[in-house]
Amino acid sequence: MKIAVIVKEVPDTEAVISLKDGKPDLSGVKWIVNPYDEYAVEEAVRTAENKPGTSTVAVMVGNANSRTNLIDVLALGIDEAVLIADPALEGSSPLAIAKALAAAVKPLGADVILAGRQGVDYDWGITGIALAQLLDIAHVGIVSKLELGEGSFRAESEGDEGKLVTEGALPAVFTTDKGINEPRYKNLKGIMAAKKKTITEHSLSSLGLSAGDFGVAAAGVELVGAAEPPKRQGGRIIEGDTAEAKVANLVKLLREEAKVL
Amino acid sequence: MAASHNALDLYKLDELFSDEERIIRSAVLDWVKERFMPLIEEHYEAGTFPLELVPELAELGVFGATLPEQYGCAGVSHTAYGLINQALEYGDSGLRSFVSVQSGLVMYPIYAFGSEEQRMKWLPELAAGRRIGCFGLTEPNHGSNPGGMETRAMPVDGGYLLNGAKAWITNGCLSDVAVVWAKVGPDSGDQSADSKTIRGFLVEKGMPGFSTAEYKKKLSLRASVTSELYFKDVFVPEANMLPNVQGLKGPLSCLNQARYGIAWGATGAGMYCLEAALRYAGERSQFGRPIAGFQLQQLKLSQMATELLKGQLLCWRLGKLKEAGTVTPAQISIAKRDNVYQARECARMAREIYGAMGIMLESHVMRHSNNLESVLTYEGTHDVHHLILGEAITGLSAFGG
């Protein structure tokens, strides 16, 4: 079995992102592997550990600095990586990213394609789904449990109102949710082994794609501005000697000041 | 996740490290923050080491990390080993001590001076954390002057009879194997001649006559177990003697490994304190403004940041010298001494910046400062390291007075 894992880089979830000229200023931000993709990576590594003969490859659309994060993924146990880096990709829409991914993934002949359910940067949640469409294979989203058989799968997705169970034939794309597994910590042996693994680099032209279909100009949507969320107003402590008195005061305030009752 | 302390990396030191070294540091640092930090307060107060984390430390691969893969180790560079120590001591000096002892003081001598059978028997077990080791050099009457040791190994049929005691031994009570240094043969009355007979012995838990006792009520390094070791006619088979080293250079070369790790480790403790102090000073307001805006507090923060930067540069260079195989004991000594001293100053300044909150366990900075009192003393006291450098640059030994 061959598993392709789609990973992307996002700004560190601990980073404080400020605005510059009305746009997010990402200079100096530390880039990490998208947390939802870590579940996809873990699922691939576990599957490979449990199914002898399984090979895994990570595919990333990134830039010249993305090798560190790909080494990170290789350190977790993925066998090899493909990096698609091209200045023309800057500012591409999720659909365009999916096109680049499809071009790189198709020749891999993967039975299973795993990706995070969404990136924690812009939270589009589109790339994995679009990739399935472009490859003309099935997609199952928000996967919290995945069982793989010979040429078939059974996936569970948690929703607000219940659990959805999907069965079907491989190849297919699965976008992973929290809860599908507990991603492991990297260890030193894995990191040392990663050094010896291959990262194949592609540009748009080496994938047979034309730069004009990518980037801001082709995106169809434009980020025109961003604003900080309004500063939270200070809270207010409800006065009163007893719990009853406090409740009475709260109801009064909700009615007279907040006017929500 | 890649590089971590970016905001405080004022000289872009990160660029000095390879991808792999940075990833190793962040792997250990992530583990320390997520797995170790939630437990440290409880263990520090109880005076216990979190033994429950040993399997995870082994899985991370930090025990004997520089040793070759054939013994179950990761085979990382000395610089990476340094960064591992930095990340561990960011958590607690006791955590770093545990790993330093296991790696630099137990696995290293078995690897460097042991027979192939000894290596194969112990190294994979120690790397996997299934066995714990300790290093017995210091004695009740001989600290800075280990050459004066009184522990003796008398040759008998098939091995040696060990008698004596070792003091202040990290992990002593927890250990399955103790690397014990002792003089072989009877006392000749000539200390310097006798110190040439020093040999290393692998004393195993349960050997008749071998016992340990724990030091309780320590005010420093509380999350590390420190013990006395007693040997009363302990029979140690010939096969348990380290065959390939004799004299004080055996234990001293182990200390060079561990001191190198300590020099790096101290910067980790300092880093924690600087980050914490900066955060607190930014959040705490007095006289209507954050205390970080007061010149006196900025002086402290600036001193901390500067010394940490210098300390890391020392370590980085030391790592390169070590990798080139040319590093000298005096070079290691400089970094051990000054980095630990500066880290203790950092921790004390952080404690001051925190005001009353600084004396609380939950603020962590005084825990670091207390720990560093031990680190300043063990592996050669601060003073002794001045004597080492003094001798190196004057050619005159001041040890005898």
Ligand SMILES: Cc1cc2nc3c(=O)[nH]c(=O)nc-3n(C[C@H](O)[C@H](O)[C@H](O)COP(=O)(O)OP(=O)(O)OC[C@H]3O[C@@H](n4cnc5c(N)ncnc54)[C@H](O)[C@@H]3O)c2cc1C
């Ligand atoms: C928490 C902890 C853990 C330890 N773990 C280990 C371990 O695992 N294994 C091990 O073998 N040892 C261990 N040690 C022991 C440690 O290495 C010794 O404490 C250290 O070498 C100093 O010895 P001492 O305490 O006997 O002090 P002493 O040697 O008695 O020194 C007392 C004071 O005199 C000064 N002094 C000594 N000689 C001179 C001189 N020539 N000139 C000027 N000043 C001098 C010293 O600097 C110090 O200030 C540990 C110690 C501690 C505190």
